Amino acid sequence: MVKVIYREHGQQADLAGKSVAEVRELYKSELSIPDQARASLNGKQLKRKLEPETKLGDQDKLSFEERSGRGLVLFGAFLLTLAITGGLFAYTFVTQSATLEVTTAGGDFASITANSTGIDAVENYQPFGRYRGTIPSGNLFDVTPTANYTGDLEVTVYLANPDELSKNYRFWLLRLELQDSGTTEVDAQGETQVLTLDNSEVTFYWPSDNYTDGTEYYITCEGGAYVGLPWVGTGWSGGTYNPLLFAQVTQAGLETPNP
Numbered sequence: 001m002v003k004v005i006y007r008e009h010g011q012q013a014d015l016a017g018k019s020v021a022e023v024r025e026l027y028k029s030e031l032s033i034p035d036q037a038r039a040s041l042n043g044k045q046l047k048r049k050l051e052p053e054t055k056l057g058d059q060d061k062l063s064f065e066e067r068s069g070r071g072l073v074l075f076g077a078f079l080l081t082l083a084i085t086g087g088l089f090a091y092t093f094v095t096q097s098a099t100l101e102v103t104t105a106g107g108d109f110a111s112i113t114a115n116s117t118g119i120d121a122v123e124n125y126q127p128f129g130r131y132r133g134t135i136p137s138g139n140l141f142d143v144t145p146t147a148n149y150t151g152d153l154e155v156t157v158y159l160a161n162p163d164e165l166s167k168n169y170r171f172w173l174l175r176l177e178l179q180d181s182g183t184t185e186v187d188a189q190g191e192t193q194v195l196t197l198d199n200s201e202v203t204f205y206w207p208s209d210n211y212t213d214g215t216e217y218y219i220t221c222e223g224g225a226y227v228g229l230p231w232v233g234t235g236w237s238g239g240t241y242n243p244l245l246f247a248q249v250t251q252a253g254l255e256t257p258n259p
Helices: 020-027 048-053 116-122
Strands: 002-006 009-013 038-041 044-046 061-065 073-085 088-100 110-114 132-135 138-145 153-159 169-179 193-196 201-206 217-228 244-251
Touching (some): 002 020, 020 048, 020 061, 038 048, 044 048, 110 244, 138 153, 138 244, 153 193, 169 201
Antiparallel strands (some): 002 009, 038 044, 038 061, 073 088, 073 244, 110 138, 132 217, 153 201, 153 244, 169 193, 169 217
8 A cells, every 4th residue: 555645634555556747636625735836755855857757655655745836935853763773663864855936036034943941841752552641841942033033933843743652642733833932922922822633733823023134043942742552462452653744934925914
């Protein structure tokens, strides 16, 4: 069976032997995959020109990621990887970033990178089957508005794999804030936002009056909680235990949300 994923949607089907291009066309309408979405096979990005000649094998995982259409966007990402060891779970940490550049009249809106120091705290939790646990607090991403950029911004955080996490977590939640170095919330809403398996996307509206260009701000985890599903045999039911988060900064739209 081959697993096909776009955002929070996913399908499993007997697609071994078909090309990536054939599967893109097959699921284009069903999963609402846009034409500009990039294909990744088993975690590795695939050039569009290679899709017709790349054949899928059994147990492959094919995912599509959408390019942003609102100007220059920078992504920061972190991956929490938990491995079984002696009935518990150890952890490792991997960072990954990708920058999509287009020709614009100005520079980047902001820079955004994973905060390795803060994630050291957040990643250190160990899930068990049928267990209620907590996720510690810490800074997840550093966000710095570009010098001389004076427009309003939107900062969006995505949980990229809720479909996979739902196989091993009955409940998973992070409380997120956009803060300055003094831990004051700087978004217009001024509220903690909650990222869950059911609500896999949160957006902070960030007016220009609330930031100083060239100054570093933080997407911060104020803690979280999870409940593991029961054990099946000697382990969980399959899938992944690894929350994958993406953060995105864009120029704000013309409509201003009510704070």
